[in-house]
Amino acid sequence: MDTADSGLLVKMEIVHLIKFAEKFAGIEVHLPVNGKFLKLNYSQDHFVGILRKLQQKDVTEVYIKEADCKKVLEQVSQSMSSASFYDPKTIQEQRVEAVNAAMETVKGIINQLGVEAETVKLLKTINNRAMTLLGESPSIFAFIKDFKKNCSEEFLLSILTNYIMSLVIDKFPWKSDQVKEKGALASMMCDMTLTKDDFKVLRDWQKNGGDLPEHLLRHPAEIAESLKKNRLLIPIETITIIEQHHETPDGKGFPMGITSNRFNQLSAIFIISQQFTENLHDASYDYEKRNEIIKRIHNKYGHAKMFEKAIDALMKVVA
Numbered sequence: 001m002d003t004a005d006s007g008l009l010v011k012m013e014i015v016h017l018i019k020f021a022e023k024f025a026g027i028e029v030h031l032p033v034n035g036k037f038l039k040l041n042y043s044q045d046h047f048v049g050i051l052r053k054l055q056q057k058d059v060t061e062v063y064i065k066e067a068d069c070k071k072v073l074e075q076v077s078q079s080m081s082s083a084s085f086y087d088p089k090t091i092q093e094q095r096v097e098a099v100n101a102a103m104e105t106v107k108g109i110i111n112q113l114g115v116e117a118e119t120v121k122l123l124k125t126i127n128n129r130a131m132t133l134l135g136e137s138p139s140i141f142a143f144i145k146d147f148k149k150n151c152s153e154e155f156l157l158s159i160l161t162n163y164i165m166s167l168v169i170d171k172f173p174w175k176s177d178q179v180k181e182k183g184a185l186a187s188m189m190c191d192m193t194l195t196k197d198d199f200k201v202l203r204d205w206q207k208n209g210g211d212l213p214e215h216l217l218r219h220p221a222e223i224a225e226s227l228k229k230n231r232l233l234i235p236i237e238t239i240t241i242i243e244q245h246h247e248t249p250d251g252k253g254f255p256m257g258i259t260s261n262r263f264n265q266l267s268a269i270f271i272i273s274q275q276f277t278e279n280l281h282d283a284s285y286d287y288e289k290r291n292e293i294i295k296r297i298h299n300k301y302g303h304a305k306m307f308e309k310a311i312d313a314l315m316k317v318v319a
């Protein structure tokens with residue numbers, strides 16, 4: 001092992017890194033030991049061999065050089081457009097795993113390095129691939145079954161929100177793929193900084209109420225703030241949705257407690273689509289409960305005009 005002198009190091013989950021590892025021969029792997037980063041020795045082992053040995057020792061994350069992230073992103077991008085992804089012999093499960101690993105990897109890189117043109121492009125590709133997988137499934141419920149097993153809950157909810165949202169947007173005269181993409185980016189980034197434990201706490205709070213820790217109350221504003229630094233890459237509508245995704249028209253949401261006249265139509269559609277998806281998830285995807293769920297959403301949001309329009313459109317979609 002050598003001591004690292006490579007500047008900024010970026011944390012990566014081994015399980016995902018292995019999925020994109022085929023052409024990574026030159027990438028340095030670093031491990032934090034006693035407050036220092038140590039570079040692993042490549043003289044005997046191949047990159048994947050090193051990662052597998054670390055996994056056997058229950059190490060789940062390693063650090064790579066910022067410059068090497070580019071190679072990882074290239075691999076992620078290739079995996080999303082490779083012939084094997086579209087090969088009919090590739091089983092659905094592998095595609096789902098690939099899309100989820102791509103999402104987790106890109107999210108990790110954005111959280112540490114901020115958004116760049118390449119990462120935003122990849123988010124759009126990942127969403128497109130997920131929508132393709134959904135379109136190819138015999139039914140949305142077959143899709144959920146595949147995704148539930150092979151991807152994180154937060155990614156499944158994000159993809160389903162995007163799907164429902166795109167159908168709801170189709171009910172409006174100003175519908176377009178560009179508008180759908182703005183909403184899709186919001187759903188993929190709105191909880192981007194949350195850990196798996198944070199996400200669980202937030203979901204429990206949504207179901208049961210109570211108090212939320214300060215850092216969870218701050219996440220919509222914090223993520224929006226960091227994205228505002230890249231206004232040329234992220235549409236303002238996407239940032240507004242992220243800022244507002246936990247707000248409610250009665251002023252009891254967070255972080256700002258804004259009231260009904262501050263929401264635009266796309267934000268309202270996003271919030272309604274996300275609420276419907278999360279409620280359906282909590283009802284174990286029992287579609288018979290859709291009217292009950294819509295009624296609940298209507299009670300909470302329906303008194304504001306933008307939300308009422310969004311709920312009307314949703315009712316037409318799920319009828």
Ligand SMILES: [Fe+2]
Pocket residue numbers: 190191219220245246
């Ligand atoms: Fe959130």
